[in-house]
Amino acid sequence: MNGVRETRPDRPTLNALETDQVDTPLASPDTESQKCCSDSYHSNSDTSSPSSTTTPPLNPYRRTVRTTIQKVNSNLITFTPASTKPGEHPYEDPTITISSDETRSALEAAAALLRNGQCVAFPTETVYGLGADATCNTAVRSIYSAKSRPADNPLIVHIASLKQLRRLLPRPFSPARLPLPMVTPEEEPIEEETIPAVYLPLIEKFWPGPLTILLPLPIPSPLSPYVTSTQPTFAARMPRHPIALALAAISDLPLAAPSANASGRPSPTTAQHVYTDLNGKIPLIIDGGSADVGLESTVVDGLHDPPVVLRPGGISAEELRACGGIWEKVVVAKRDADDGDTAPRAPGMKYKHYSPRAGVVLYDVGANPPAGRDIFSSARYVCRVGIVRTRTWKEGFAQAEVKAYCQKHGPLQIEIFERNLGSDGKDIGRGLFAVLRELDEIGVDVIHVEGIEETEEGLAVMNRLGKAASVVVRKVSR
Numbered sequence: 001m002n003g004v005r006e007t008r009p010d011r012p013t014l015n016a017l018e019t020d021q022v023d024t025p026l027a028s029p030d031t032e033s034q035k036c037c038s039d040s041y042h043s044n045s046d047t048s049s050p051s052s053t054t055t056p057p058l059n060p061y062r063r064t065v066r067t068t069i070q071k072v073n074s075n076l077i078t079f080t081p082a083s084t085k086p087g088e089h090p091y092e093d094p095t096i097t098i099s100s101d102e103t104r105s106a107l108e109a110a111a112a113l114l115r116n117g118q119c120v121a122f123p124t125e126t127v128y129g130l131g132a133d134a135t136c137n138t139a140v141r142s143i144y145s146a147k148s149r150p151a152d153n154p155l156i157v158h159i160a161s162l163k164q165l166r167r168l169l170p171r172p173f174s175p176a177r178l179p180l181p182m183v184t185p186e187e188e189p190i191e192e193e194t195i196p197a198v199y200l201p202l203i204e205k206f207w208p209g210p211l212t213i214l215l216p217l218p219i220p221s222p223l224s225p226y227v228t229s230t231q232p233t234f235a236a237r238m239p240r241h242p243i244a245l246a247l248a249a250i251s252d253l254p255l256a257a258p259s260a261n262a263s264g265r266p267s268p269t270t271a272q273h274v275y276t277d278l279n280g281k282i283p284l285i286i287d288g289g290s291a292d293v294g295l296e297s298t299v300v301d302g303l304h305d306p307p308v309v310l311r312p313g314g315i316s317a318e319e320l321r322a323c324g325g326i327w328e329k330v331v332v333a334k335r336d337a338d339d340g341d342t343a344p345r346a347p348g349m350k351y352k353h354y355s356p357r358a359g360v361v362l363y364d365v366g367a368n369p370p371a372g373r374d375i376f377s378s379a380r381y382v383c384r385v386g387i388v389r390t391r392t393w394k395e396g397f398a399q400a401e402v403k404a405y406c407q408k409h410g411p412l413q414i415e416i417f418e419r420n421l422g423s424d425g426k427d428i429g430r431g432l433f434a435v436l437r438e439l440d441e442i443g444v445d446v447i448h449v450e451g452i453e454e455t456e457e458g459l460a461v462m463n464r465l466g467k468a469a470s471v472v473v474r475k476v477s478r
Helices: 101-115 137-147 163-167 197-206 242-251 273-279 318-319 327-328 372-379 398-407 425-442 459-467
Strands: 004-007 068-071 077-080 093-100 120-124 130-135 154-157 211-216 233-237 285-288 298-301 306-312 359-364 385-388 415-421 444-449 472-476
Touching: 068 101, 093 242, 101 120, 101 130, 101 242, 101 285, 120 273, 120 472, 130 137, 130 242, 130 273, 130 285, 130 472, 197 211, 197 327, 211 425, 273 285, 273 425, 298 359, 318 327, 372 398, 385 425, 398 415, 425 459
Parallel strands: 068 285, 120 285, 154 233, 211 298, 359 444, 359 472, 385 415, 385 444
Antiparallel strands: 004 472, 077 093, 120 130, 211 233, 298 306
């Protein structure tokens, strides 16, 4: 290849949780061991807290649990602000309305599973999530086990209202006063806000939406220690998808919810993707259609100066800087926590992620596309090669390269599967994981992917591709 190849190390051995394979019935919801108490508190200094070398006990699921897919129409779910007072966030404590008995029944059944310590997969605007009661050790352990997720990889807590979020924060609380409009001196003073003030401009602009914030973890905390994985902070977000909001609201639980895929695989953007990875490991998948954003949420740490984007995602760094104040100085974490002894501060910062079974070769912006010899050598004498185009690679170029190579070196059995993600950053992000999964299902042996500029949505796209790639081809400077 006309470029510099960087071979990525194999994924480290994951300290994944084992899955109970004993063919015994699932515990009844009435079984004492399945009950989770949302008003209990956990000591964050407990020496039994999880770490990168600690494997929590087995979860209650057996591999042969029946997995059901339940379709739900999210258009039948609406939220109404409880108050229209100036300066109060519309999702301070909204009222949920469901205009279909069938939809309500499906959501209430899912909420009952969550309250009984079980996992439920559901759509969010970013990707599908695998949710469980974030206050219950048994429930959170079942997430790790179903996904075979490393035990030191923290989870994001999903909430349906600011009122629900404050239950997880240290002091007595009052409704959030947003930056605009200003509170007049004549108004009665309110108690101190417990959500750090640095996040209020972001909450006003981006919540509900694909933004996750890091918050200080109280001691003791109502959250299971398996959520935070020894970190002194916890990650929280308010999703925009009506189904995700409805589950957190109806169950009245904060929901720990990573992406609903097998650990390391491309994140799922449809219910079928979830079923492919987790069939037989979870009881329920709620099908709410395809995810809109297609990439996970942006994770930010505003507890430091300057603030840091720990994981690029659905909200760009440029959008964060437009909020003004300290966010004008926000920086992007350039290096991930790839040290085997370092616990990641946020999800997606450690281990190889988002990877199809096929090898991925990523081409940086400006690097020459693969020539015929590159396609042939990367396939290692096998016959199926995936090509993912974005902004500059020409349609059909790979087939032409292979044809020219065969004319010179003799007939070769190579079949090209070309996919185009388009040129718009949002379209590329929305379709990326789905295309990687599609090419995997076809059975390609290697996938060559055209990279894009690391600005706006491109930062998140390249972050995901960088973690999926085994080889990165760089542009050669002359």
